[in-house]
Amino acid sequence: MAGRERRWNPWRAVMEVRDDATYTVGIGAEPDNRRQMIVKLTWIAIWFAYMAAPVDDVLSDHHTRTGDVLGGLGLLAFVAGYLTLVLRHTVRALDRGLVLLCLGGLTTLATLLSLTLGGAWLVLFVYVCVASGAVLPAKLSRIAIPLVTGVLAAIGATQPGVSDYLFALIVPALLGGFAMTGVRQMALTTKAxxxxxxxxxxxxxxxxxLRLARDLHDLLGHSLSLVTLKSELAGRMLPDRPEEAAQQVADIERVSRQALVDVREAVSGFRRPTLEAELAGARTALAAAGIAVDLTGTTDAHPDLPPDEEGALAWALREAVTNVVRHSGAHRCEVSLAEDGDEMCLTVTDNGRGPGGSPGNGLTGLTERLALADGRLETGAAPRGGFRLRACVPLSRPVAEAEVQAQQQS
Incomplete structure (x- = not known):
């Protein structure tokens, strides 16, 4: 079985082939290396097979030496102008005036060579139509392509022996020109x-x-504030109360380790705080700061709160407690969690200095975080002085309960 697996399977090899960007050139994309340039030139050169008639006319003895030389130079000039338009303009747009000048030059060359050297050169008008469809906007190409085809038909009608295959030139001119118009639109769409x-x-x-900055601000702002408070407490307890100072130092180590875990989880994108954990952290942080805390309004369980909405409220609680500890100068803080219609609202109220100037990065990030959960944030002065933060998120109720409530309201 192992030897059979190692045996080369041509069908599997074909089916497992994938596009290689070094070989292919996307529509409307500029070649990045020499290989891609060769590929693009090869696709364009395939269509030069239709140049066999004028090339044979130059190499044969149908004209004088001077006519053959001038015809060959004119053909080279035509090919150079055509490549400039089709190869360069489809990658990097040329100036509109230069495009019209090149198309006018190609049309003039095709006209002069067809009138002076014969009907074999009428095929040049097909290339003019293709170039017009490739480089002109759709509105202009719809005019230019029939116009050039009309010149082709008019000159072909004056050339002896051309009437037999004139229709075979008019159809490719129209089809090729309008087909390149579609290719141009597809290239523009692909580029867009x-x-x-x-x-x-x-x-x-x-x-x-922004998510990482917001998470790190919320995580580190809360944890570092708690570390700072406990460090100050430990410093005041030394040397009179070494056992209590040691307890504060142990708490600092625990908070630091937890902060490190939280930062790693936030960077990994797996961090989703819970209200239960944040309420416990809020009690610890406020107590360490010497702020009396009332959490009696948060004891009820709320099974209708979805995980994303609960995470948004947990972040709101963390940010609010951090602001109370660091900026409010408050002596008392009250936290409540209650339903308000179809919303669950978290309210954090303190008796500190009240609202200051413009909101900081924390409140701005919190507003964005609540908006992702279809929630909202309200901040302002508390009814009895101080500052109040209110964060609300929608509840997710069972369908049967929602129908019963709707019937009761009706």
Missing amino acids: LREARATVAHLAANEER
Whole structure:
């Protein structure tokens, strides 16, 4: 069995082939290396097979030596102009005036060579139509392609022996020109999609950076505030109360270790705090800061609160407690959690200095976090002085209960 697995299977090899960016060139994309340039030139050169008629006319003895030389130079100039338009303009747009000048030059060359050297050169008008469809906007190409085809038909009608195959030139001119118009639109669409994808990736990276900044601010702001408070307590307890100071130092170690775990989880994107854990942390942080805390309004369980909404309220509680400890100068803080209609609202009220100036980074990030959970944030002065933060998120109720409540309200 092992030897059979190692045996080369041509069908499997074919089926497992994947696109290699070094070989392929996306529609509307600029070649990145020499290999991609060769691939693009090869695809364009395939269509030069239709140049066999004018090349044979130059190499044969149908004209004088001077006519053959001038015809060969004119053909080279035509090919150079055509490649400039089709190869360069489809990658990096040329100036509109330069595009019209090149198309006018190609049309002039095709006209002069067809009138002076014969009907074999009428095929050049097909390339003019293709170039017009490739480089002109749709509105202009719908005019230019029939116009060039009309010149082809008019000159072909004056050339002897051309009427037999004139229709075989008019149809490719029209079809090729309008087909390239579609290819141009597809290239523009592909380019727009590629730019949109790059923009989306950039926005996603910015959103991830904002998420990390918001999480790290919430995590470290709370933990470092608690570490600072307990460090100050330990310093005041030394040397008179070494046992209590040692307990504070142990708490500092525990908070620091937990902060490290939280930061790792936040960076990994797996951090989702719970109200139960944050309420316990709030009690510890406020007690360490010497602030009396009332948590009697948070004892009820709330099974209808979805995990994302609960996480948003937990972050709100952490940010509110951090602000109370660091900025409020309060002596008392009250935390309540209650239903308000179809919302669950967390309210944190203190008796400190009250609202200050513009909201800081923490409240701004908290507003964004609640908005992701379809919630809202309200801040302002408390009814009896101080500051009040109120965060609300929608509840998710069972369908049967929601129908009963709707019937009762009706």
